[in-house]
Amino acid sequence: MRDLTKRMTRVGLGLGVGASALLVASAAYAVDDETAYIFNSLNFLMHGFLVMWMAAGFCMLESGLVRSKSAATISLKNIAIYGIAGIMFWLVGYKIMYPGTMGEDWNGYFNFGLIWSASDPEGDFSGGYSSGSDWFFQMVFCATAASIVSGTLAERIKIWPFMVFTTILTGIMYPITGSWEWGTGWLDTNFGFSDFAGSTLVHSVGGWAALAGAFVLGSRIGKYNPDGSVNPMPGSMLPLATLGTFILWLGWFGFNGGSQLAMGTGADVAAISNIYINTNLAAASGLVVAMIMSQILFKKVDLSIALNGAIGGLVSITAEPLAPTIPIALMVGAVGGVIVTIAVPILDKLRIDDVVGAIPAHLLCGIWGTIIVPFSNDSATYYGQAVGIGAIGAFTFVVSLVLWLILKFTVGIRASAEDEEMGLDKAELGIEAYPEFTRR
């Protein structure tokens, strides 16, 4: 469940912050209700704009890692996704995802509702935060899942079918699985599934949808030779990819920190501080481990593996950024760094063409981060975590697969070979990302 009431009782966990539930209750009187309401809403707004900024991070990361003939298309997709996700989350997403927060009785599996609007009773601050600030924060999360998909499927998927998939993913699929846990659904109620900021609910969901898409879509022309060897297709502008990673790293303070869902008590802000630290150090550890491993395995420090190492560390800590001590956070991130380093060649062996390495970083590290939650947070169980990972994975993968297949056999999802060779920028947008520079 992802609302303030429950989170306030869990704030007692954490790095020796150790605020008990009792303390939090009494603290609520030290800071007056309206002041707490402002702080709690500010938490959503400030951390929300940081998460919004992650959309730019994905855009730069993906623009830098594709070939120059696809860089304008991937830019367009990334900004379009962010826009569409917002509209869909207003139209249906929020009401599907958060029946609990809206005080509705529901079956725990599926809830439908149309058109969200703010509902703050006049002058009553007992709700703890403005409903609009909460909507904004949840909305920016919604866009993240779709951003992951665009990276994996880059350079060969047609724009409009991709947009259709994105619309359904952000508007319906992501909110459904989200409701199972953050919306007080069956995973939350029956299995105590715990995913603080969305290693599974956001990142793995994006990863599963991307994986299904990669199966249906196939690899880029020329990526794999008949003998199984791989033709590297290096990213066209690596400083942009690095910038994208920095943006994601910055935005992740909002992603994880804001998921404390409250800043209206001293214990909350101390918890957010610890979340910032764990988030930062898991990223650092994933980065450093990926650098060292790529040096050992490939005799070169691989920049794109290093960047994915940082992202892998971030995804890994996202399921539980509050409870771990720092050494545990470093370990969680380090394993994330290992995962991205070894998974890339494995995916290539399976001929899954994941242009930016999103499946290792988001799907695999998302699973890792989620399954390890009970190691530091004993309110979760390995069994409950496995059920959540499995249920959300199965639902997202199967529904995505069906949807990709429907799109494939109706409008078609793959650009023609000719368009792909020419580059989607020219073929679909009629422009080039870098029209003046001569290409080798």
Place this chain on the structure above:
Amino acid sequence: MRDLTKRMTRVGLGLGVGASALLVASAAYAVDDETAYIFNSLNFLMHGFLVMWMAAGFCMLESGLVRSKSAATISLKNIAIYGIAGIMFWLVGYKIMYPGTMGEDWNGYFNFGLIWSASDPEGDFSGGYSSGSDWFFQMVFCATAASIVSGTLAERIKIWPFMVFTTILTGIMYPITGSWEWGTGWLDTNFGFSDFAGSTLVHSVGGWAALAGAFVLGSRIGKYNPDGSVNPMPGSMLPLATLGTFILWLGWFGFNGGSQLAMGTGADVAAISNIYINTNLAAASGLVVAMIMSQILFKKVDLSIALNGAIGGLVSITAEPLAPTIPIALMVGAVGGVIVTIAVPILDKLRIDDVVGAIPAHLLCGIWGTIIVPFSNDSATYYGQAVGIGAIGAFTFVVSLVLWLILKFTVGIRASAEDEEMGLDKAELGIEAYPEFTRR
């Protein structure tokens, strides 16, 4: 008028937040004075740094949309503008613009003063916010107007005359028209003109100044053929332009959200939340509509039109981001998306060479956003809005035209044909933006 006192009584408007003026008055006692003072000042500082960041957004947008031979010059102009605007706003701008906030008696048309300095009575928090935080917030707005001009006139205007124009625009022209409304001047007092965050006061002002400059300066060599056809001059680095748009989008939460001018009550923070939502969804709607329209009209999704669609949506909602319900905000943004899509070919027909499409996005959408305010905010009238649009537009356009003509006939504003062909980077800066890449 743009000060806390008045805004607190208008907070009652909005998306069902419905805080009455009475509530706000009583709420002021729930949060103690000093706490409210901190929140209100923090609103200016946090949202102010987001608006400052928009200067980088304009810089990236314009750098990405000019040809590579002008990219260093436009970068220099953008950062220089931001610096100059700050100095001028300290030297004269603030005192011209905000006589009301400084408690001065004035005629409502023009007020002169030199050198602003902070004035916070010791230990007295009844003013509601630190005067420095307010100055900082208003200063970052000032820079925005000039950024718009640089985009339209790129690739052919000489650096130093442009700097002179910018200095006068930010130091004198923008503050004068700003004082008419936000400074409690005649438009505010006599016509109830309403422009929440500056669709007209900031964006249209920039657009009018740019339009006057475009007339005087003429189009780039080779842009228009004698037979009226247009030679496209595509942007040289579209991922940078996309990054710029993302930066602007992020910064706009500060631009519109911070313009609530207060965060010291629960009703204020709820209002800011609703402003974030409307701002985001108007941008999303402008973007999606521009994408769909460009697909229909031109059979291609045009990335630069899509980016301008988002910006057009943002500019459109800026005059009133609080009062509209979400469907109205979506409609306001959508019309912005339509405007940018259809205005670009019209400008080309008129042979107005607007390099980055700033006139449709900032001038036309600014007018649209301002005229539609009464549709959702009944404290404004269509008549009053039209008077404000007309008066500010006439003043800015005429004074700009005179100023550009004076500059033209004294120091000259247009680079020589030879310099323009070579590119301003080489001609004026003696460097190149991308010296190592071979150009086609």
Place this chain on the structure above:
Amino acid sequence: MRDLTKRMTRVGLGLGVGASALLVASAAYAVDDETAYIFNSLNFLMHGFLVMWMAAGFCMLESGLVRSKSAATISLKNIAIYGIAGIMFWLVGYKIMYPGTMGEDWNGYFNFGLIWSASDPEGDFSGGYSSGSDWFFQMVFCATAASIVSGTLAERIKIWPFMVFTTILTGIMYPITGSWEWGTGWLDTNFGFSDFAGSTLVHSVGGWAALAGAFVLGSRIGKYNPDGSVNPMPGSMLPLATLGTFILWLGWFGFNGGSQLAMGTGADVAAISNIYINTNLAAASGLVVAMIMSQILFKKVDLSIALNGAIGGLVSITAEPLAPTIPIALMVGAVGGVIVTIAVPILDKLRIDDVVGAIPAHLLCGIWGTIIVPFSNDSATYYGQAVGIGAIGAFTFVVSLVLWLILKFTVGIRASAEDEEMGLDKAELGIEAYPEFTRR
């Protein structure tokens, strides 16, 4: 000393804010303890994420200013530095640097400790802020010093020896000199040395380490001709360098503003406002002065000098961004702009190859900003400032020199001439930053 207790008494200084120590004491009761605790922690978190963002700023600045064959390597170094600094600051740095804040008795010269962890007594908010928020804020400062080094030594230093140096710089050297002042050490206690946000403690430290490295490493092949003339090696992507400068400028509001160390009183937030203003105007003034001077001296506006002018202004104001009136802040920044303009040719005459101009901007402007503190803040003396500059400079330069020499004669620090010609990207990373673009 850099903790809340002392800073609260110094807040009385400043631009007419004039809160007396008495006022602050009484104000502490107006805002309740827990509310102040949240504000103070939020100050560290919000300003901390802005400082974190500066790492991306250095990365873009340096990526844009190196040649394209080294852009991926410099990107990697910058993100790696940020990660490593965080881990080292947890492992040893914080405990070396802040014995005072941790309430330890120490000798004022060196304190050792291993592994920091948060220590917030349950429900006790008298400490004023969460210890984790403080750690986070100090940690992001630590990364900055190393970022400066990478810029100077770019294009010729091997990756791993650089990483070793960085690890020791961030983990040990920076914390030691930092402890002398911010950790209540001998410079603070005996000499009243004053360095508000780190002109000397952060920027000059980075500059000294870079200078020592430049001596040991030597200049890039082909940079200096035997006859003393210089071959310009222009930056490969100037819009990225401009973006980097904008990011640094934005991040500096966090760097200086957050160094107020408190936001829990009205006087604190008024002080932060004034810090924002002085920081912004010193940067503006450095920028404008550098533009004008480069026009006069070189008959061209030099973009990279202009960018360094802004950075020089920022570094200059960092030692005392609160006490100066605005005219003094403008003067301090202007001198920074002069310094960067005239120092670049001097360094070239000395054949010190500083790829991005970091030594003028960070070392020289850091010295200037620190020595001029007593002009506006009479709690500091010119003598005390000189002692601090000299002691920290001597320590950092000598230890760096020894360390660079050890690295040179053991593992070697300089890439082979062949690797350097080919570019470190290909040689060390096995990739290229822009693999598709033809190079001239």
